[in-house]
Structures are given as C-alpha cells and as structure tokens.
Amino acid sequence: LAKTSGKHTYRFFDPKFYDALRNRLQREADLRHAIEHDQFVIHYQPRIDVKTGRTSSMEALVRWAHPTEGILQPGSFIDLAEETGLVVQLGQLVLDKVCAQIAHWTRTGDVMVPVSVNVSSRQFNEADISRIFREALARHGVDARLVEVELTEATMMNGDQDINSALHDMHKQGLTLLVDDFGTGYSSLAKLQQLDFDVLKVDRAFTRELGRSDQGNVFFQAIITMAHALGMRVVAEGVEEERQLDILRALGCDEVQGYLLSQPLAPTSSQNGLFRELHRLPT
Numbered sequence: 149l150a151k152t153s154g155k156h157t158y159r160f161f162d163p164k165f166y167d168a169l170r171n172r173l174q175r176e177a178d179l180r181h182a183i184e185h186d187q188f189v190i191h192y193q194p195r196i197d198v199k200t201g202r203t204s205s206m207e208a209l210v211r212w213a214h215p216t217e218g219i220l221q222p223g224s225f226i227d228l229a230e231e232t233g234l235v236v237q238l239g240q241l242v243l244d245k246v247c248a249q250i251a252h253w254t255r256t257g258d259v260m261v262p263v264s265v266n267v268s269s270r271q272f273n274e275a276d277i278s279r280i281f282r283e284a285l286a287r288h289g290v291d292a293r294l295v296e297v298e299l300t301e302a303t304m305m306n307g308d309q310d311i312n313s314a315l316h317d318m319h320k321q322g323l324t325l326l327v328d329d330f331g332t333g334y335s336s337l338a339k340l341q342q343l344d345f346d347v348l349k350v351d352r353a354f355t356r357e358l359g360r361s362d363q364g365n366v367f368f369q370a371i372i373t374m375a376h377a378l379g380m381r382v383v384a385e386g387v388e389e390e391r392q393l394d395i396l397r398a399l400g401c402d403e404v405q406g407y408l409l410s411q412p413l414a415p416t417s418s419q420n421g422l423f424r425e426l427h428r429l430p431t
C-alpha cells in the first residue's frame with residue numbers, strides 16, 4: 149500500500165504523526181483500563197443559596213486517580229472519553245459512586261443536600277439514560293429528590309425527540325434538571341420552557357464580566373429576569389470575587405458556586421464537619 153500511494157506516503161511515516169497517534173491510543177487504553185479498574189474519585193463542590201447562606205446542593209466532579217500521574221482533572225481526559233464513547237461507561241461509574249455516597253451520607257446523618265451529576269450528550273444518545281438513573285437510585289435506595297442532572301445547552305439543543313422524552317421521564321421520576329454552562333450555546337426560551345428545566349447555571353464567562361462593564365451586569369440581569377419568569381432558579385458559576393457576589397446578590401441571583409465559596413472537595417472532608425463550615429456565605 150505504501151508503495152502505491154506515491155509521494156503521499158511520507159504522511160504515514162511522519163514520526164510526529166506516529167507519536168501523536170501512539171500517544172492517543174495509549175491514552176485511550178489507559179482510560180479503558182482505568183474504567184475497568186475503577187481509578188476514579190468524585191469531588192464535591194457546593195452551591196450556596198444567596199439568601200440563607202446555606203448549601204443547597206453539591207456538584208459531583210470526577211477526577212482520575214492515575215497510578216503514576218496523580219489526580220487528573222476532567223480537562224485532561226473528558227474530551228477523549230467523549231470522542232471514544234468511553235464517557236458512557238464512565239458516566240455509569242460516576243452515577244454509581246454518587247448514589248453510594250448519598251446512601252452513605254444518609255446513613256451517617258451527614259450532609260443531606262441533593263447532589264448534581266454531569267451527563268454528557270453521548271449518554272443521552274447511546275444509553276437509556278432515564279432507566280440508568282432509575283436503576284442506580286433503586287440499587288442504592290436513594291430518593292430521586294436527592295439527585296440532580298446537569299446537561300449543557302449543546303446537549304439539549306442537539307436533542308432529538310428521544311432526549312426530550314428521556315428528560316420528561318427523568319423529571320417524572322423526581323430528578324431535578326439543570327442547564328449547565330448557560331449562555332455558551334443557542335438554546336431558545338421555548339425549548340427551556342418545554343423541557344421543564346428547574347435550574348439555570350450561567351456559565352462562568354458571564355460571571356467574569358460582572359462589575360467589569362455595564363453590559364455584563366445588564367446581561368446577567370436579563371438572564372435572571374427571564375429564568376424567573378419561566379419559573380427557574382439561577383446559579384452563577386465560577387464566583388471568585390466578593391465583588392461578583394455583591395452584584396449577584398443585588399441582581400437577585402438565587403445561588404452561587406465558585407472558588408470564593410469553596411473548591412471541589414473530597415467527600416471525606418464532610419465527615420469532619422468541613423463541609424458545614426465552608427458552606428457559609430462570606431458577609
């Protein structure tokens with residue numbers, strides 16, 4: 149084959165290309181191995197109610213406890229998981245861990261707030277996602293009101309009728325539905341209302357603009373007004389500064405999440421009361 153492809157042959161033997169391909173295949177094999185051997189841990193980042201200062205929910209964020217590279221953030225593997233479809237199995241693993249953790253917290257009488265789980269579009273497209281949630285909840289004896297589902301605007305807008313009916317089904321189960329990274333995609337108001345979302349998480353790109361320009365505040369205000377008119381609560385992502393929190397409070401934003409309040413934490417930190425202490429709004 150190499151002979152007949154003439155002068156284009158060099159492409160196949162370009163060592164850079166070859167290295168990149170080999171690295172990718174190696175990474176994919178690593179990831180597959182990691183899923184089979186469960187090398188993942190979940191960290192939890194609180195969402196704080198602006199009015200009460202209390203934790204209203206926690207977001208489950210996956211980390212890869214890599215045997216030689218240490219704890220890896222999803223930024224370094226979630227795209228590969230998406231591209232290879234491994235995110236479907238990874239998602240199952242995450243959901244199972246989250247349900248086990250909720251069941252544990254319920255038994256120990258520890259933190260009792262809902263946990264939100266990020267779900268990728270491939271999980272919607274390639275699996276019976278509502279059944280997967282139903283079965284995971286049943287397996288661990290977890291109340292559906294303690295689990296929330298985050299999906300991005302892109303997932304939602306690419307959604308065909310199947311996604312719509314899966315979402316409808318999940319809502320009927322009692323799961324709370326959140327739109328993640330709102331403002332980065334192209335969702336229509338009609339779609340948001342039709343799909344019965346409960347919470348809108350505004351992307352941190354918009355939080356970053358608060359206090360920097362009049363336009364930034366006006367934009368956020370418009371989202372809040374719209375969301376409230378549709379009966380949704382609003383969460384600001386990526387709150388890092390006191391000033392942003394002050395503006396969000398003045399604009400009537402319902403909840404905040406970000407490093408100012410807390411980093412994502414290992415679940416063990418809840419057992420020594422750390423969660424409770426951290427989950428107070430700075431005044």
Ligand code: C2E
Nearest residue numbers: 209210221222223226242266267268386387388406407412
């Ligand atoms: P996301 O769902 O939008 O999660 C928010 C991300 O922002 C998290 O990054 C979080 O640690 C980070 N973050 C929180 N507060 C701040 C802040 O104040 N400033 C800044 N700069 N960042 C902040 P993380 O944990 O690295 O996760 C990145 C993305 O990976 C998530 O974005 C989500 O899309 C995806 N992801 C995480 N866990 C899962 C999972 O279990 N399943 C799937 N499908 N995706 C996941």
Ligand code: MG
Nearest residue numbers: 207266298328
């Ligand atoms: Mg999220």
Ligand code: MG
Nearest residue numbers: 328329349385
């Ligand atoms: Mg987000």
Ligand code: MG
Nearest residue numbers: 329351352385
């Ligand atoms: Mg975001």
